[in-house]
Amino acid sequence: MTTTFVRHAFRKDLSRLLTDRVALALYFGIPLVIGFLILLLVGGERPKPVAHLVVADEDDSVVSGLFKTMLRSEQAGDFIRLEESDRAEGRAIVDDGGASALLVIPAGFQDAVLRESPAELELVTNPAETIKPMILKVGLEVLVDVVFYVHRIFGNELRKIVESTERDAPPTDEAIAEISIGINHVIRRIRKYASPPAITVNAVADEGPTGGVPMAHLMLPGIVLIGLLLMAQGLGSDVWAEKSAGTLSRAVSAPRPMAELLLGKVLANAVLVFAVSLVMLTIGMLFLDMPMERLPIALGWTTLSGVTFVLLFLWIFSLARSRRSGMVVTNSVVFPLMMLGGSFFPAEVMPAWMGAVGRWTPNGWSLERLKDILIGRADATALVVGAAGLVALALVLFFLTAARMRGSFARQ
Amino acid sequence: MIEVDGLRKSYGDFLAVDDVSFTAKPGKIFGLLGPNGAGKSTTIGCISGLLTPTDGHIRVNGHDVVRDGRSAKQGLGVVPQELSLYEEVSATENLLFWGAAYGMRGSELKSRVHDVLRYTSLLDRAEEPVKNYSGGMKRRINFGCAIMHRPKVLLLDEPTVGVDPQSRVRLFEMVKEQVEHGTAVLYTTHYMQEAELLCDELAIVDHGKLIADGTLEELRGMVGEKDILRLSGTFDPEKTRTALAPLQGARVVVAESDSVQLAVADASRRLPEIFEAITTTGGEVRETTLSQPSLETLFLKLTGKEMRK
Ligand SMILES: Nc1ncnc2c1ncn2[C@@H]1O[C@H](COP(=O)(O)OP(=O)(O)OP(=O)(O)O)[C@@H](O)[C@H]1O
Ligand SMILES: [Mg+2]
Numbered sequence: 109m110t111t112t113f114v115r116h117a118f119r120k121d122l123s124r125l126l127t128d129r130v131a132l133a134l135y136f137g138i139p140l141v142i143g144f145l146i147l148l149l150v151g152g153e154r155p156k157p158v159a160h161l162v163v164a165d166e167d168d169s170v171v172s173g174l175f176k177t178m179l180r181s182e183q184a185g186d187f188i189r190l191e192e193s194d195r196a197e198g199r200a201i202v203d204d205g206g207a208s209a210l211l212v213i214p215a216g217f218q219d220a221v222l223r224e225s226p227a228e229l230e231l232v233t234n235p236a237e238t239i240k241p242m243i244l245k246v247g248l249e250v251l252v253d254v255v256f257y258v259h260r261i262f263g264n265e266l267r268k269i270v271e272s273t274e275r276d277a278p279p280t281d282e283a284i285a286e287i288s289i290g291i292n293h294v295i296r297r298i299r300k301y302a303s304p305p306a307i308t309v310n311a312v313a314d315e316g317p318t319g320g321v322p323m324a325h326l327m328l329p330g331i332v333l334i335g336l337l338l339m340a341q342g343l344g345s346d347v348w349a350e351k352s353a354g355t356l357s358r359a360v361s362a363p364r365p366m367a368e369l370l371l372g373k374v375l376a377n378a379v380l381v382f383a384v385s386l387v388m389l390t391i392g393m394l395f396l397d398m399p400m401e402r403l404p405i406a407l408g409w410t411t412l413s414g415v416t417f418v419l420l421f422l423w424i425f426s427l428a429r430s431r432r433s434g435m436v437v438t439n440s441v442v443f444p445l446m447m448l449g450g451s452f453f454p455a456e457v458m459p460a461w462m463g464a465v466g467r468w469t470p471n472g473w474s475l476e477r478l479k480d481i482l483i484g485r486a487d488a489t490a491l492v493v494g495a496a497g498l499v500a501l502a503l504v505l506f507f508l509t510a511a512r513m514r515g516s517f518a519r520q
Numbered sequence: 521m522i523e524v525d526g527l528r529k530s531y532g533d534f535l536a537v538d539d540v541s542f543t544a545k546p547g548k549i550f551g552l553l554g555p556n557g558a559g560k561s562t563t564i565g566c567i568s569g570l571l572t573p574t575d576g577h578i579r580v581n582g583h584d585v586v587r588d589g590r591s592a593k594q595g596l597g598v599v600p601q602e603l604s605l606y607e608e609v610s611a612t613e614n615l616l617f618w619g620a621a622y623g624m625r626g627s628e629l630k631s632r633v634h635d636v637l638r639y640t641s642l643l644d645r646a647e648e649p650v651k652n653y654s655g656g657m658k659r660r661i662n663f664g665c666a667i668m669h670r671p672k673v674l675l676l677d678e679p680t681v682g683v684d685p686q687s688r689v690r691l692f693e694m695v696k697e698q699v700e701h702g703t704a705v706l707y708t709t710h711y712m713q714e715a716e717l718l719c720d721e722l723a724i725v726d727h728g729k730l731i732a733d734g735t736l737e738e739l740r741g742m743v744g745e746k747d748i749l750r751l752s753g754t755f756d757p758e759k760t761r762t763a764l765a766p767l768q769g770a771r772v773v774v775a776e777s778d779s780v781q782l783a784v785a786d787a788s789r790r791l792p793e794i795f796e797a798i799t800t801t802g803g804e805v806r807e808t809t810l811s812q813p814s815l816e817t818l819f820l821k822l823t824g825k826e827m828r829k
Contacts, residue, residue, distance in 0.1 A: 112625040116617045120609050127608045127649065354604030358665075361568035362621035363593040369621075519571060 113364045117372025121346075125380050131342055135380065139335030139388045143328075159208040160189050162198035169218035176213075202234050209233040328392045329478040330451035333471050335388050336381065336414040337446060341438050343377050344421020347513060348431040356518050366514035370422075370506065374415060381414030382407065398482060406481045409495075413474035416498050419505035420470060426512035450475050473497060521546055521704050522567060522673055526576035529562050536562045538728040539576075544706045544721075546672070549699055551719030552708040553815065559728040560708035561601055564677045567706070568598045581672055594622065597671030601678050603662050607651035611642050611661045614650060615668055622669035632668060639694070640664040656687030663694060674698055674705045680714065692718060712815045724819060731822050740813045747787040748773075748817065749794070750809045751780045759801035767793060 126132070161179070165172050180190050193201065198210040212230040219225075350356040359369055389406055392398075421438055428434030446452060448465055449472035455463040466472040477494040480486035522544040529537040537559040544550035552560050565571035567578055569589050578585045583592040605614055615633040624632065637643045640660040645653065650661060659679065666674065676695065680688045695718070699705055709715055715722055716736060723733035732739060746769075757775040764772050764782065770790070774781035780798075784790060787810055798805060 112629070113620040113623070116620040120606055120613050120617045123613060124606060124608045353606065354600055354602045355606060357570050358598065358600055358604040358618075359621060360570050361593060361596070361598045362618070363590050363623060364621050519565075 113368045114372045114375070117369045118375045119372075121373045121376035122379060125343075125376060135335070135339045135342065135384050136387055138338055139331055139384070140391065142334055143331040143388070143392060160191065160206070162191050162193050162201050162207045162210045163213065164193055164195040164198045164210065165213045166195065166215045167213050167217040171218035171221050172213045175217075199232060202232055205234060207234065324396055325398065325483060326454040326456065326479065328396060328398075329475050329482055330454065332385065332388050332392065332410060332478065333413075333449065333475050334446055334451045335384060336410060337417055337442050337451075337471055339381065339384060340414060340417030340421050341442050343380070343418045344423075344425045344438065345431060345434060346373065347422050347426045347509075347517070348428075348434060350513075351517065352431070356513060360514050360518045365510075367507075367510045370510045370513060373422075374419065374506070377418045378411060378415050381418065382411045385410035385414060393482070399484065402481055402484060405486070405491075406478060409474070409478055409481055409491075412495060412498050412502075413471070413478070416470060416474075416502040416505070419502050419509060423505050423509040423512065426509055426517045445469050445471050448472060454479075470498070470501060521579075521581055522550075522706055523579045524563070524567070524576070525578070527563065527566060527573055527578060528575035529559075529566055529571060530574045536728050537566070540723075540725065540728070540730045541576075542723050542730070542733060544673070544704045546704045547699055547702045548720040549695065549705040549707050549718055551715040551722040552706060552725060553710065553712070553715045553719075553722055554708075554725035555710055557727075558710075558725045560710075560725065561677055562728075563725075564598075564601075564675050564706070564708060568596060568675060569593050594669075595672045597666035597669065597674045599663050599666045599674070599676045599679050601681070603658050605650050605658065605662055605665065608649055610647045611637060611650055611653075611664075612646045614661060614665055618665040619668040622671075624669055636664040636668060641690070655682065656684050656690075659683050659687055659691065660694075663691065667698065672703060674703050676705065676707045678708055678710070680709070680711070712819070716815060722815070724815070724822070726819075726822075732818065739815060739818055742818055746771075746783040746785050746813060748811045748813070749782045749784050749787045749791075750811070751782075751794075751798070751805050751807070752778060753804045753806040754778065755780055755798070755803040756801055760798060760803055763797040763801045764794065767797065770794070 163176060163179070165176065176190065176192075179188055191201075191207070195210075195212055198207075198212075201207045202210045210232040212232070214228065214230065217229075347356070350359075359366065385407055389403055389410065393400060393403060393406075424438055424441065425431070425434040428437055448462060449469045450458065450463075450466050451471070455466055455472070455476070458466065467476060473494065477486065477491060480490070522542075524543070525541050527537055527540045528535065540559070540563060542550065542552075552563065554560055562571065566573045567580065567585060569585055569592065572586065578592075580592040581595040583595070585592040606617065612633055615636055616629065619629045619632060634643075637646050640663065642657060642661060642664070645657070650658060653661065663679065674695075679691055679695075683691065695705060695707070707715075707719060719736065721733070721735050722739060724731050724739075732742060734742075755775065755777055757777060760780055761772050761775050764770060767784075767790070769786075770782050770784040772780065772782055780803075782794070784794075791808070795805060
């Protein structure tokens with residue numbers, strides 16, 4: 109085997125991965141958004157970094173008031189400390205490093221919400237801070253969605269209140285408080301019927317099935333695994349990119365073995381898996397205040413797992429009749445895998461049979477050990493056995509995929 | 521050197537290549553000429569190792585493509601019918617990759633990349649992603665990737681489809697330069713003129729079968745000695761046919777109100793006679809073209825149909 113070809117295959121695939129900006133943004137962004145949502149639902153028990161947000165409300169309307177109330181609400185209050193100011197002063201505070209970010213609610217925001225036309229919030233972040241502004245950004249995006257949903261549900265009431273207050277100038281604090289109390293009330297009622305399972309579990313988190321480990325800590329590995337699986341699905345479709353570009357059949361007529369090309373590809377993917385895991389784990393662990401010395405092993409583990417998943421999806425895609433049917437098949441694989449493998453709710457709170465099945469899915473197998481690593485209860489032998497299992501699976505998938513790529517997949 | 525002997529390739533029940541044999545010699549361009557679906561790409565696929573022949577033998581530089589595939593592939597450069605490039609990355613990266621795919625390495629690989637970039641006139645755009653290139657530039661780099669390892673045998677599958685005239689000329693030059701270095705070239709096309717212009721030897725294929733082969737002269741000889749004379753103007757088809765019928769050694773192929781075609785031996789000398797005959801019918805000739813017997817005529821004669829474009 110020459111390493112030259114593997115090296116060049118690695119290089120070209122890494123360049124190709126890096127040029128696909130949209131895919132990259134998705135790979136890095138999806139787990140952050142999902143993570144934020146799940147953590148918001150579950151509520152971490154540990155103190156979180158609190159972001160200092162300056163708000164300049166240039167709209168000064170009922171809706172902008174509602175929006176600020178939400179930012180001050182119980183749940184958001186855990187992450188965000190709010191201060192009101194105007195644009196210029198707020199800017200100065202951020203530039204002096206006195207706040208994580210400045211949020212400008214522009215004039216016309218209320219109109220935009222009521223008319224469901226695009227509204228833009230301006231967020232000026234403090235360049236010296238990285239994590240907190242990011243939390244703010246993701247959080248605000250979620251909140252903006254919430255505002256729109258609120259409008260969908262309470263649109264008429266909202267409009268009525270807005271109209272009544274418009275007659276006698278700025279809305280009173282009472283008016284705003286009244287609306288938010290009303291809304292809170294409705295949300296509480298809806299939750300009773302429509303709450304995701306994770307929330308009901310939350311009530312018994314401390315002495316219940318999770319054995320005293322904070323729920324959020326149990327959820328982090330699941331979120332990481334969601335990120336890895338979705339990314340692996342995206343990366344797996346690359347066999348179709350090679351096929352439709354004609355490079356696959358050209359590679360078949362070249363003398364170097366297909367396994368070398370595939371090895372280069374897998375290594376390039378490993379770099380990306382590593383980078384995304386690094387971001388996910390670092391943010392998650394800092395956020396949940398977990399001991400950072402567990403990061404290196406966790407990172408090694410997620411990289412090995414991610415690469416195995418990539419191979420799994422490369423292989424499934426190489427069996428499909430078309431890229432589209434590959435997409436359909438992998439979609440119908442990836443969501444049940446996440447579900448069974450404990451990404452949406454931990455195996456601890458699953459029905460017994462489901463937990464038992466889930467432990468044998470590749471991501472369930474990976475998640476189990478990742479959880480142990482992150483919580484600090486992993487023992488060396490168990491990890492070695494776990495890793496051996498993944499490596500064995502990865503090797504089998506590697507040779508199956510290489511055989512497909514030089515065989516009938518290239519020709520059909 | 522490519523030796524193809526009794527090649528058959530079937531897709532399920534469908535026989536795409538049926539008992540094809542030919543030899544492409546070093547320093548020569550061997551043309552495989554045939555209409556769409558004739559089996560040209562399938563033949564190329566069997567030689568390049570992409571497809572496994574159903575029957576028959578293929579040897580590339582003496583290596584059997586099935587039993588000794590690795591050695592056969594090593595001496596082979598393939599320019600596929602469709603562009604086969606990594607469009608997201610640069611020309612340099614493509615060349616490095618395909619060179620390495622043929623076992624090149626180190627400084628040899630690097631300096632060869634530079635040479636090929638210069639050869640394909642892409643040096644100044646070498647670091648740009650290939651997707652930014654024009655169609656002609658893409659064709660050139662597609663060709664460059666195939667000659668990185670200085671193959672002794674070059675397969676070109678309809679390399680000029682969709683190519684502008686300027687790039688086509690450059691491509692012909694590049695192919696001819698390879699041939700001067702002793703490379704054996706197998707060139708497939710469905711353009712007759714291209715085959716006539718470029719190829720030393722030819723095989724005509726249709727429906728998977730080889731229907732004629734030989735040098736251009738040999739193939740022309742098969743059509744007969746007659747030239748094709750095309751006249752355009754205004755004619756009375758019936759009268760023209762009658763008037764021209766008595767002429768010795770001439771045959772009317774087409775007679776329409778605006779054009780007349782004749783197969784004539786020694787046509788240039790007999791033009792006055794022909795013109796006179798047409799004038800007596802009241803016809804008027806505005807333009808004449810005279811062409812030598814062509815592959816087109818041969819294909820028409822052998823298959824009874826025109827080669828589709
Ligand atoms: N993978 C395949 N499965 C089934 N039939 C195929 C396959 N590939 C080619 N064929 C058929 O084999 C015949 C020969 O195809 P081939 O591509 O070799 O023709 P060609 O001479 O290269 O034509 P073109 O000038 O259009 O490129 C065609 O009838 C085609 O439909
Ligand atoms: Mg073809």
